[in-house]
């Protein structure tokens with residue numbers, strides 16, 4: 480019997496405070512994130528060394544490293560275990576874009592692994608050139624071998640089990656609110672932003688985020704009022720709006736006091752959820768009089784999310 484492999488693509492994050500600056504350097508060197516016509520390496524060197532001290536302080540507040548690495552490894556091992564229960568042999572690898580384990584390592588394992596089929600599965604449910612596009616481009620630069628065995632999955636924003644996994648986390652978070660305010664909660668879907676020029680060039684990311692939000696709300700029968708906003712702006716360009724902190728202020732000014740924040744574009748906890756949403760914007764919420772502010776935990780080791788990944792792999796492989 481043959482064997483198949485799955486490559487899970489993700490962003491990666493620093494595994495120590497010392498790796499914050501080289502991680503940022505790798506990110507700012509990526510032409511799919513910032514396209515600098517000449518001198519991209521110099522640009523990356525300058526921006527990463529300027530930005531690192533601020534970002535190091537943020538990582539200090541969330542345990543000195545990004546939890547994205549441990550959560551991705553957990554997702555990898557859970558998926559591998561589930562796939563191997565089918566009786567066929569599967570190896571699941573992680574390919575991070577900006578930190579370890581780097582994409583090059585996974586490419587080497589696939590080159591030497593003699594696999595029949597390889598499913599390329601991003602841990603980004605929504606396609607953006609800055610995330611999935613960038614990861615696939617990096618793969619094409621690093622992989623040396625036959626191309627015919629690859630099956631690329633580039634988005635799954637309304638996969639039923641992914642939506643169910645989000646709703647399970649939302650329901651768990653609602654339980655954390657005092658019982659008498661649960662019908663007054665506003666659901667705030669917060670996605671990582673992108674520059675607006677990418678949307679104009681046809682990047683489908685923001686449309687797919689909306690599809691996820693609508694599918695979640697439909698599945699929960701529009702249980703609460705809901706809103707979409709965008710976080711984590713970097714640089715001077717115009718980014719998707721409204722910004723998450725502005726949304727919190729706007730809802731407070733309208734007299735709403737109970738907010739449940741759903742990190743919608745992410746499938747695990749990391750700096751953008753654990754620091755930006757849970758620490759930085761909590762201060763914003765406190766200052767403008769929000770009484771209950773809860774940030775949904777990432778999907779992390781959600782069995783429903785692993786089932787979604789499993790389904791995507793099995794349904795995209797040709798029958799044996």
Ligand SMILES: C=CC1=C(C)c2cc3[nH]c(cc4nc(cc5[nH]c(cc1n2)c(C)c5CCC(=O)O)C(CCC(=O)O)=C4C)c(C)c3C=C
Nearest residue numbers: 490492493512534545547607609671673713744749750751
């Ligand atoms: C999931 C969707 C993401 C999109 C779209 C995205 C676009 C994008 N990001 C930057 C710049 C930075 N992102 C950073 C961290 C970060 N970004 C994502 C996801 C998306 N990015 C994740 C999951 C993380 C967290 C990694 C971790 O360590 O925990 C950072 C580093 C942190 C910081 O300096 O604030 C930067 C920088 C741009 C410019 C961009 C689109 C052009």
Ligand SMILES: [Fe+2]
Nearest residue numbers: 490671711751
């Ligand atoms: Fe980002």
Ligand SMILES: [Fe+2]
Nearest residue numbers: 711750751755
């Ligand atoms: Fe950030």
